[in-house]
Amino acid sequence: MNFLNLKKLSTLIFLYILGSNSYAGWLDLNMPKGVTDISNEVYGLHMLILYICIGIGIVVFGAMFWSIWAHRKSRGVTPATFHESTKLEFIWTIVPFAILIGMAVPATKTLIKMYDTSESEIHIKITGYQWLWQYEYLNTDVSFYSKLSTPYKEIYNQEEKNINYLQEVDNQLVLPINKKIRFLLTSNDVLHAWWVPDLALKKDAIPGYINEMAVVIKEPGIYRGRCAELCGRHHGFMPIVIKAVEQDDYEKWLANGGKVESTDLASTQK
């Protein structure tokens, strides 16, 4: 039948596309676990609620598909006439309610931790502009702009796109690991949002407001993010790149006025 053919076709299309895929693996299908304690907790919450939904889905859709299979007129069944049950209505109000409470408790706990910006050691002010970011390391004289470094020729398909297409910047935000860092976020023109998935940080940059958030990065590495609030023509072209380094390297970088020493220039490009 029609339905079966479509299903077969869809499987084939999916297999074909998955088979020929060059960039994305199965890992890219899910939220990143990230590199902070909180991002791991967020990932845990995400998976928990996902499994709860899948569980409810199996029960509800299971009952429905069983019914579709067994209670069809072509099998010669006579329809039942029941249409009310206060007991059932009560049960399926109370049970979901209980599940929700079970969900809300850990979510609130994580949220409280996310809102704790006390005892931060490093303070960085981030300002959004159409369409770049400014980073100011408070109490130091290090301050710089960071904007997209992908060449126009790649965007307009005149050159082959490099692997970090649209997620590379001229000046990376250099941060130390294992230090509590507090970000102060604002904007100079329209709304922007500063988002780095690996740190589970996303907050709007709003003119006239200063939003704050804090993070402790656990592993050195390069973490890439993007502007997540529509901010005009080049909204898709203002990425964020963080280079998380050991404390010593961070201090060396800071002492050098936020300049990368020429010897590691090659390794920090992009």
Added chain:
Amino acid sequence: MSTVVKDTHHEEHPSGIMRWITTTNHKDIGTLYLWFAMIMFFIGGLMALVIRSELFQPGLQFVDPQFFNSMTTMHALVMIFGVVMPAFTGLANWMIPIMIGGPDMALPRMNNYSFWIMPFAFSMLLSTLFMDGGAPAGGWTLYPPLSLQTGDAFPFLIFAIHFMGLSSIMGAINIVATILNMRAPGMTLMKMPLFVWTWLITAFLLIAVMPVLAGGVTMLLTDKFFGTSFFNAAGGGDPVMFQHIFWFFGHPEVYILILPSFGVVSAIIPTFARKPLFGYSSMVYATASIAFLSFIVWAHHMFTVGMPLAGEVFFMLATMLIAVPTGVKVFNWVTTMWRGAMTFETPMLFAIGFIIMFTIGGFSGLMLAITPADFQYHDTYFVVAHFHYVLVPGSIFAIMAACYFWLPKWTGNMYSETLGKIHFWLSTFFVNLTFFPMHFVGLAGMPRRIPDYSLQFADYNMIASIGAFGFGFAQLIFLYLIIKTIKGGKKATDEVWEGAEGLEWTLSSPPPYHSFNTPPVIK
């Protein structure tokens, strides 16, 4: 038409175009609304295909990023205000007087105005595509300061929204007046079909929130042209206040877009299960609870603006609560199907498709309610996947189910069941091909409203684009089928469906020009 012998002068109406311009008849106006929604559906769909073409591959291929932003903005405005809302108003016009045993709508002249405002509002909105500075490109949410950067299109956008609001408010007042005053004797509130109930509640939501939107956009207008600083931080205003005002309208609005679908599905499932709707009164109470909750959850659209912790927790908990009445509805539908004697004509297929895919959208909605996780989901394709699941295989599927369900009644002709089924299966396959992969790219880190993306998102965007074109073309079958059914086909009986219950099935197919000139007897 032969059933009405007396009052034949009521049957008289001008012919040709004047019939439609001057009509005060609820069926004619219902038809106008539905055709308007159909035309807008294809216009909004074309905009979606521009978006999906640009996103087929990384890199900028077809359109300028500014025009891309115009497309996402206009696609949303057209689909919300031009398709789903008028389509449901059209269904309400056609069906509510019949379902409650009345002759027509309570305020027929206002009914005519409330429809005929719409073509003007949308001509104004669509004309902005040809203006200096382009069509609005700040998103349908119109957040300042960005929306204030719109060019010449700006006042046209605001006035178009005012007109749409005016039309919706008039339509809603008419529906409330009709339901409260035009019921046949014996048609008590708790005997009304659920479609009437859901629309009654929707109409109250519309009356409550459309003026809020009107106020919000008027403040934008004075900020732009008259030197006020409602939302301008430099002048002592507050850009976040607009978001609060907008979503105080916006969240009830999304239930305005879905509640009537609940009514449609609650009519179709019992018909084809040949078994009464399970838990009628709990369905009414659940709808009312959802409507109430819709007023106290708005800030869950704004978890990342930096609200105080207490605000975040309150809006998270209130939002999660919505899952309870919504769950009650889904459980009731499944229990209605349980131990029925089901057949699977096209309306039933669309209704079942609705329940399954709307529930998937509900699940992702529950995930989005979890504030810490929402920080990762917010403004990504995960959100795009979520609201398209509740709006396309949700609202739009319910509208299509309603069209198939009542088309034989409206036209007096049966539609082609084969074509209807092909339409259903193609739509279902392609709608999932389009929107399911969006969950993945969203989780992997792709923001919404971007014209170009990094390479790791390429595969799923390509799949989604293929799905979008497939879905678009599948809708041509729907258009063809409707025109074909209007022109002719096997004659429909008055009852049309074997398990049909309700007053609409006691009238002839097609029904007389005026539905019930003498009130029917309600058992």
